[in-house]
Amino acid sequence: MIISFFLRNRGCRHRCIFCSERVTGGEGAQDLTEDFFRETVEKHLRTGGGKKDAEIAFYGGNFLEMEDSLQSRLLRFAGPYVAGGQVRSVRVATRPDSITEERLRFLSENHVETIEIGAQSLVDAVLENARRGHTAGDVRKAVRLSLAHGFRTGVHLMTGLPGEREEDFLRTVGEVEKLRPHTVRVHPVLVFRNTALAEAFRSGTYVPLSLEEAAGRCSLAMERFERAGISVIRVGLQETEALKEELIAGPHHPALRHVIESARFLERAKGLLADLPPGTEGGKAVFRVSPADGSSFRGVRKENLKILQKLFPLLNIGVREDEAMKRGSLSLALEAPGSEDA
Ligand code: SF4
Known part of the structure; x- marks a missing residue:
């Protein structure tokens, strides 16, 4: 059981071309007070079952670039639950260029066991088109550092970013196979309201993948990662009310993995x-x-x-x-x- 808290674009220095704050930030993104945090964790522990495997996750922003005081405060909220054995560990999501030795040491001293790295692609031109502000080299370095420090490491990938050809996606998959993270999440790019990608879509300079193309690419990636012993923990974005309301175009299917x-x-x-x-x-x-x-x-x-x-x-x-x-x-x-x- 993962008890997730969403940090609506906290720690993001700029906005990636595809990112919708409402969708990335999850349903009911909130100002995280200690009372709210405790109530949420305890409610999940009461009703969720399987509490020995429970994890607390901070998603929806860039954890390692949030103010130091906020990082410490959130990890301090979670600490007693891990120390008391009610929750197994903490996971955070962050960008590759935010990962340093010093920050990893800070995380491991504060009960974080899993780091999910938003890589999206390992092709520089594709990252540049997506205005990610980091390079493929940053992704390689971040995954290696995270693994070397003993973190369970996940990589997030997208397919269908502007200018990405099928061979670029396959190159990305091949590079990630070599890096050997523990998990990957793969999802096709969707076009959401109030994003730079929506403007590109409206002006005709961006054409999303068809559902068939997206499913074919994701299927290939799943097959290769599974063969490489890398667990594919999600395919396609989680279906939420925010996603349905903000979606303009793209290869959306509520049960893509099932298909x-x-x-x-x-x-x-x-x-x-x-x-x-x-x-x-x-x-x-x-x-x-x-x-x-x-x-x-x-x-x-x-x-x-x-x-x-x-x-x-x-x-x-x-x-x-x-x-x-x-x-x-x-x-x-x-x-x-x-x-x-x-
Ligand atoms: S780093 Fe992640 S959360 Fe921040 S703008 Fe980019 S996609 Fe959105």
């Missing part, structure tokens, strides 16, 4: 069925997946199962959710007709 995972399962399932030896026609072909993947495997309104059945009409195709299966894995077995329904 991508369904498409990937469909391709893998087709491959497994096509590899069945001759003479299996008329048999019962049962896929096994983790319960967490059941809905992605079946697809929206069981569309994947319908497609597979249509492509392989001589088989009786089913799916069984199996606790023993690892998330993301898929197996296929032929079962005798009349075996337990799948």
Whole structure:
């Protein structure tokens, strides 16, 4: 369980071309008083369950460039919960060019275990177009420093930034693979009201990715990161009221990850069925997946199962959710007709 607090663009020296304060700042971004902080944490601990894994997160701005007094105050609010064992640790989000040895030491002395670094791209021209104000070299340095200091390190990436070609995104993915952070978040660029990107979109100088392009790129990135042992903890921005209200254009889907995972399962399932030896026609072909993947495997309104059945009409195709299966894995077995329904 992550108990998140949003710091609406605090610590941002300037505004990135795509950044909507309302969307980045999360729902109900607030002035963080100690009373509000305590009430929120305690409410989550009472109602959230699984408190031994609870973390407190400071998102929505650039933590390490906020006034020192504010950083210390927020970490002091969180300290007693970690020291008392109610919360496991603290995580913060920050820009790569804000990370220094001294600031990392400060974080590790104050219960921070995870640092999420807003990289967005590792191609300098793309970073410049997005008015990020840092370079790909800053990202490499920041990730290496964070890892060297023992932090669990996450990298945020975007695809579809102005001027980014597919090969630029793949180069970014390749560079991040080499840096080996613990986690990544990937999301396609969306156009929000009151941003410089919205102006570029209106004037026709920026054309967003289509949903299909965005899903294809994210899918590729997921596959490569998973293969490299880097956990993809989010694909696409979290669906919030602020997002829906501020969105003007772009490849938005409220369940992008689900759509991508369904498409990937469909391709893998087709491959497994096509590899069945001759003479299996008329048999019962049962896929096994983790319960967490059941809905992605079946697809929206069981569309994947319908497609597979249509492509392989001589088989009786089913799916069984199996606790023993690892998330993301898929197996296929032929079962005798009349075996337990799948
Ligand atoms: S650094 Fe992050 S929060 Fe600050 S303006 Fe850029 S995208 Fe927005």
